[in-house]
Amino acid sequence: MKMPRPLEAPDRLRVSVVGTGYLGTTHAVSMAQLGHDVVAMDIEQEKIAMLSECELPFFEPGLAELLRKCVEVGRLRFTSSYDDVSEADIHFVCVGTPQLHGSFNADLRLVETAFTELARRVTRPTIIVGKSTVPAGTALRMADAVRDLAGGGQVEVAWNPEFLREGHAVEDALQPDRLIFGVKSPRAERLLRAVYRPIIEGGCPVMVTDYATAELVKVSANTFLAMKISFINAMAQICEATGAAVLPLAEALGYDDRIGRRFLSPGLGFGGGCLPKDVRALYACATDLGLDDVATFIRQIDVINLSRRDRALTLGRELLGGSYARKRVCVLGAAFKPNTDDVRDSPALAVAVAAHREGAQVVMHDPVAMNSARRIHPEIEYADTVVTAAREVDLVMLLTDWTDFEEMDPALLSGVVRSRNVLDGRNVLTPERWRSAGWTYRA
Numbered sequence: 119m120k121m122p123r124p125l126e127a128p129d130r131l132r133v134s135v136v137g138t139g140y141l142g143t144t145h146a147v148s149m150a151q152l153g154h155d156v157v158a159m160d161i162e163q164e165k166i167a168m169l170s171e172c173e174l175p176f177f178e179p180g181l182a183e184l185l186r187k188c189v190e191v192g193r194l195r196f197t198s199s200y201d202d203v204s205e206a207d208i209h210f211v212c213v214g215t216p217q218l219h220g221s222f223n224a225d226l227r228l229v230e231t232a233f234t235e236l237a238r239r240v241t242r243p244t245i246i247v248g249k250s251t252v253p254a255g256t257a258l259r260m261a262d263a264v265r266d267l268a269g270g271g272q273v274e275v276a277w278n279p280e281f282l283r284e285g286h287a288v289e290d291a292l293q294p295d296r297l298i299f300g301v302k303s304p305r306a307e308r309l310l311r312a313v314y315r316p317i318i319e320g321g322c323p324v325m326v327t328d329y330a331t332a333e334l335v336k337v338s339a340n341t342f343l344a345m346k347i348s349f350i351n352a353m354a355q356i357c358e359a360t361g362a363a364v365l366p367l368a369e370a371l372g373y374d375d376r377i378g379r380r381f382l383s384p385g386l387g388f389g390g391g392c393l394p395k396d397v398r399a400l401y402a403c404a405t406d407l408g409l410d411d412v413a414t415f416i417r418q419i420d421v422i423n424l425s426r427r428d429r430a431l432t433l434g435r436e437l438l439g440g441s442y443a444r445k446r447v448c449v450l451g452a453a454f455k456p457n458t459d460d461v462r463d464s465p466a467l468a469v470a471v472a473a474h475r476e477g478a479q480v481v482m483h484d485p486v487a488m489n490s491a492r493r494i495h496p497e498i499e500y501a502d503t504v505v506t507a508a509r510e511v512d513l514v515m516l517l518t519d520w521t522d523f524e525e526m527d528p529a530l531l532s533g534v535v536r537s538r539n540v541l542d543g544r545n546v547l548t549p550e551r552w553r554s555a556g557w558t559y560r561a
């Protein structure tokens with residue numbers, strides 16, 4: 119990818135980034151890469167210690183190299199104290215907004231704390247920009263809170279949602295499709311344009327909106343993507359029942375520019391830290407607003423998605439002759455998608471755990487996500503290679519579409535498994551190849 123040209127001395131700003139998860143770390147590195155003087159803050163000391171040593175607390179292709187470069191040239195440093203970020207010209211809040219336990223709403227406590235802690239400390243006119251994904255109305259609430267705490271109207275709030283995908287975070291942060299500035303004043307817009315100048319000069323479209331629109335762009339974009347996936351998965355069920363083939367159907371639909379082929383890959387459905395929680399948060403928002411038909415429509419996206427996990431379990435059970443009890447099952451994939459070690463709401467892990475609960479001895483392999491999976495599911499067995507994971511198993515389940523798995527040689531596995539049963543949960547294997555090697559193939 120072509121990197122935007124970094125800003126020179128008079129145009130560089132002092133930038134603070136609060137929260138060093140996927141979003142915050144990537145944003146901090148990108149800001150430093152654009153030439154700004156960046157300090158990134160997190161209350162988790164362990165994360166800060168790792169980042170200060172130029173080590174990423176998660177897997178993200180290409181990010182570690184840029185992190186090292188920015189730290190070495192002195193444009194990026196890390197701290198665990200809010201006091202160290204108070205002098206910045208512009209603050210970005212990038213903390214997590216996970217799903218609240220026992221509710222469909224997002225948990226906003228970290229966002230509220232970040233805004234109030236910053237507002238208490240800033241000593242000169244500045245803006246605090248929210249990047250975290252939040253329900254509509256949050257920015258306005260934060261603006262009120264900040265005004266009360268900082269006094270004198272010298273601190274403004276803006277909302278600037280982030281659309282980065284795990285596995286493509288660097289590219290998405292430095293070459294975004296669009297920049298959305300939810301602002302209340304020309305001053306905030308000017309400052310945001312200044313901070314993103316190299317990206318804007320590279321041709322990235324900018325949209326200036328009110329707070330609520332900026333907040334909604336993010337959840338509605340993610341809900342739309344989720345809807346495409348659930349749509350093709352609903353069609354997959356119709357295809358199964360009618361004898362039609364869903365992959366050519368998706369391809370045929372994709373030729374229509376208005377539809378497009380992307381996010382129409384049928385299979386085990388979506389997971390991760392964003393799509394599931396954003397669909398649920400939008401559902402909660404529609405319910406709170408009394409928009410029952412809208413809420414029902416959004417709810418079904420989640421319902422269809424979760425039903426894919428049950429369907430995969432059923433297909434696996436059928437391949438095993440009716441029960442998982444005392445069967446040995448190889449699960450390929452733990453991450454919610456390829457090129458990440460993130461297992462949050464991972465469909466692959468959910469199916470593996472369910473098979474284990476039904477009595478199977480599950481052996482899992484993933485190229486990078488095994489440590490993340492082991493931390494939360496130590497009851498599952500983990501194997502370092504596909505071949506060791508498949509040794510003496512009754513069923514192989516491919517549940518995350520890593521390229522390594524797509525290219526697997528059925529002949530190689532034939533010699534190690536106990537029974538040649540394969541469930542392709544992502545529709546990425548070539549069925550004829552597996553069938554001709556003597557495997558019973560289901561997808």
Ligand code: UDX
Nearest residue numbers: 280281282283284381382383387388389390392454455
């Ligand atoms: C998503 C959005 O794409 C990104 O813009 C936003 O900022 C954060 O949320 P991410 O969570 O990294 O990014 O994952 P994404 O690449 O969108 O995939 C989400 C899930 O959908 C994965 O579990 C993936 O396996 C699944 N998926 C995707 C399908 O099941 N079928 C498809 O056709 C595409």
